[in-house]
Amino acid sequence: MRKTIIDVQNISKTFKITKRKTGFKGALANIFHPEHEYKKAVNDISFNIKEGEMVGFIGPNGAGKSTTVKMLSGILYPDSGNINIAGYIPHKQRKEYVANIGVVFGQKSQISWDLSPLDSYEVIKHIYKIPDKKYKENIERFTELLDMQKFINQPVRQLSLGQRMRADIAAALLHSPKIVFFDEPTIGIDVVGKEKIRSFIKSLNKTDNITMIFTTHDMQDIEKTCERLIIIDDGKKLYDGSLDAIKSNYVSSRIIEAEFEQLPEKIDIPDVTVSDVDKNRMKKFITFDTSKIGINSLMSTLLNNYNIKDISVKEPEIDAIISDIYQGKIIVH
Ligand SMILES: Nc1ncnc2c1ncn2[C@@H]1O[C@H](COP(=O)(O)OP(=O)(O)O)[C@@H](O)[C@H]1O
Numbered sequence: 001m002r003k004t005i006i007d008v009q010n011i012s013k014t015f016k017i018t019k020r021k022t023g024f025k026g027a028l029a030n031i032f033h034p035e036h037e038y039k040k041a042v043n044d045i046s047f048n049i050k051e052g053e054m055v056g057f058i059g060p061n062g063a064g065k066s067t068t069v070k071m072l073s074g075i076l077y078p079d080s081g082n083i084n085i086a087g088y089i090p091h092k093q094r095k096e097y098v099a100n101i102g103v104v105f106g107q108k109s110q111i112s113w114d115l116s117p118l119d120s121y122e123v124i125k126h127i128y129k130i131p132d133k134k135y136k137e138n139i140e141r142f143t144e145l146l147d148m149q150k151f152i153n154q155p156v157r158q159l160s161l162g163q164r165m166r167a168d169i170a171a172a173l174l175h176s177p178k179i180v181f182f183d184e185p186t187i188g189i190d191v192v193g194k195e196k197i198r199s200f201i202k203s204l205n206k207t208d209n210i211t212m213i214f215t216t217h218d219m220q221d222i223e224k225t226c227e228r229l230i231i232i233d234d235g236k237k238l239y240d241g242s243l244d245a246i247k248s249n250y251v252s253s254r255i256i257e258a259e260f261e262q263l264p265e266k267i268d269i270p271d272v273t274v275s276d277v278d279k280n281r282m283k284k285f286i287t288f289d290t291s292k293i294g295i296n297s298l299m300s301t302l303l304n305n306y307n308i309k310d311i312s313v314k315e316p317e318i319d320a321i322i323s324d325i326y327q328g329k330i331i332v333h
């Protein structure tokens with residue numbers, strides 16, 4: 001059995017926001033009678049993560065993902081609750097703790113805009129006292145895997161967002177941390193760039209057994225990289241489990257796409273709904289409820305009684321499911 005390496009119990013974080021009023025009277029009020037608002041960004045969240053596990057954190061904007069990552073990395077302290085990561089209490093033992101972790105914030109570059117990535121890496125080597133051999137090995141490996149040869153010597157300000165993000169990821173991994181937090185590493189990046197980042201993260205988790213948390217609001221990120229996901233919204237944890245379990249447990253309606261050799265006058269099967277597929281007359285969607293009718297029996301009914309050229313079961317649209325979960329249409333436990 002793998003050991004628990006991240007243990008988070010009932011953490012909450014509330015931000016105090018000062019309401020800013022404008023105009024002369026407002027300016028005076030700001031000074032003498034400041035008004036405050038409170039925002040509970042993280043509301044009683046708990047979870048455990050085992051060594052080498054890769055967990056996707058998904059939630060819409062403002063859900064509390066970054067606040068959670070900041071507490072996990074020791075940048076912010078929780079108002080209540082406990083965090084224990086690899087034996088450390090992050091915000092209390094920050095100095096010793098950070099040697100064990102890497103953090104990547106998609107919204108904010110960690111490396112200097114004026115230097116080239118390679119120059120920044122030299123600085124990081126010095127700060128973290130990374131031994132020569134390890135440094136060299138890591139630089140070589142990350143340059144290759146993240147395809148950075150072309151821009152490793154260019155000032156960061158000249159790089160595209162995708163290149164900059166890859167350079168940032170390498171920076172966070174140079175000291176070979178055993179735990180890495182990625183906070184929206186794919187935000188704003190084009191499809192090809194996203195793929196590079198996803199496959200790198202995935203392969204690193206496999207080969208180096210690094211424990212990872214990957215936050216995103218892009219479901220594709222999770223589908224392609226993580227088996228386990230934690231869904232958060234409005235500071236609360238809504239779901240913790242596998243993606244497959246969501247698909248099979250929470251969606252009972254499925255769709256079969258059938259292409260007919262010859263179109264029947266009528267498709268007469270109880271408990272199914274037949275609809276058109278775009279303008280293609282020979283193709284039909286057959287929607288049914290898995291609690292009323294089994295996939296296999298429906299498939300054989302179709303194949304035995306109709307003249308079918310091609311048939312396939314469509315995967316449930318995970319984006320739609322997640323959005324139903326956010327809206328409270330599906331209650332998960
Ligand atoms: N430093 C801060 N001061 C005040 N409010 C904040 C601060 N950081 C985050 N918030 C608020 O907390 C909530 C959660 O934010 P955040 O953790 O950044 O969400 P996410 O990363 O999921 O988009 C939001 O309502 C945000 O406006």
Ligand SMILES: [Mg+2]
Pocket residue numbers: 065066067183184
């Ligand atoms: Mg965020």
